[in-house]
Amino acid sequence: MSEERAEKIAKMAELLDDAAVTATAIPQLTKVFSLGVDTAYAVQEALVGRRLARGEKLVGIKMGLTSRAKMAQVGVHEVIWGRLTDATAIPDGGTVRTAGFIHPRIEPEVAFLLRGGEIAAVAPALEIIDSRYANFEFTQPDVVADNTSAAAYTIGPWQAAPADLANLGVLLEVDGRVVQTGSTAAILGDPRRALAEGRRLTARHGVKLADDWVFLAGAATEAVPLRPGAHVRAVVQGLGSASIKAALA
Numbered sequence: 001m002s003e004e005r006a007e008k009i010a011k012m013a014e015l016l017d018d019a020a021v022t023a024t025a026i027p028q029l030t031k032v033f034s035l036g037v038d039t040a041y042a043v044q045e046a047l048v049g050r051r052l053a054r055g056e057k058l059v060g061i062k063m064g065l066t067s068r069a070k071m072a073q074v075g076v077h078e079v080i081w082g083r084l085t086d087a088t089a090i091p092d093g094g095t096v097r098t099a100g101f102i103h104p105r106i107e108p109e110v111a112f113l114l115r116g117g118e119i120a121a122v123a124p125a126l127e128i129i130d131s132r133y134a135n136f137e138f139t140q141p142d143v144v145a146d147n148t149s150a151a152a153y154t155i156g157p158w159q160a161a162p163a164d165l166a167n168l169g170v171l172l173e174v175d176g177r178v179v180q181t182g183s184t185a186a187i188l189g190d191p192r193r194a195l196a197e198g199r200r201l202t203a204r205h206g207v208k209l210a211d212d213w214v215f216l217a218g219a220a221t222e223a224v225p226l227r228p229g230a231h232v233r234a235v236v237q238g239l240g241s242a243s244i245k246a247a248l249a
């Protein structure tokens with residue numbers, strides 16, 4: 001890699017890292033730099049590399065934009081993937097401070113636990129996304145560089161995967177009220193397909209899904225704003241639920 005390219009990647013990673021750490025939005029990188037998708041994945045690696053250098057551990061992969069609902073919401077129509085670190089895991093039923101984020105949104109997910117190249121368990125999950133870009137607006141390279149807006153996640157009870165995951169009802173509740181409904185069928189037709197796609201797309205960048213990693217298949221519905229004081233629950237038919245509380249301040 002040329003020195004100039006390496007410097008540019010490091011600079012973009014630093015901008016995104018600072019934005020996340022200080023919870024301050026930045027302009028889209030593509031408005032300032034010329035940035036393609038391949039370089040954006042290199043920025044993502046450098047960005048997460050900064051977190052790992054601070055002692056965080058890589059614990060999995062998340063897919064993004066695996067449903068039409070999500071693609072339409074953000075105006076990017078390509079499947080993307082990002083990296084999960086241990087510091088962003090919130091225990092099921094736990095509390096999260098929204099003040100640490102810029103403009104957090106929350107969405108229902110299906111999670112897989114991987115072992116020996118297989119699905120060892122499945123769980124309902126929640127993901128908090130928080131684009132580091134102003135107004136939550138971005139192009140595909142922007143959102144890839146920004147680790148696909150990953151901010152935090154919560155996993156519900158792990159259980160053996162049912163034979164059929166392809167058409168389970170999905171609900172997102174805020175304060176006991178249903179705000180989004182969908183089906184696991186919205187996730188590339190079947191969340192298992194998201195896993196196959198995740199394997200393929202990560203391999204392109206030299207990443208191999210490892211044992212005990214968590215894999216988020218991507219939201220089946222639009223994300224909704226996460227407001228202070230909210231109690232949020234994702235329910236996946238037959239799998240139970242995952243929940244979090246947003247602290248009041």
Ligand code: OOG
Binds near residue numbers: 131
């Ligand atoms: C990008 C991340 C998308 C999903 O589940 O589709 C994502 C975004 O919406 O900001 O995590």
Ligand code: MG
Binds near residue numbers: 062129
């Ligand atoms: Mg997601």
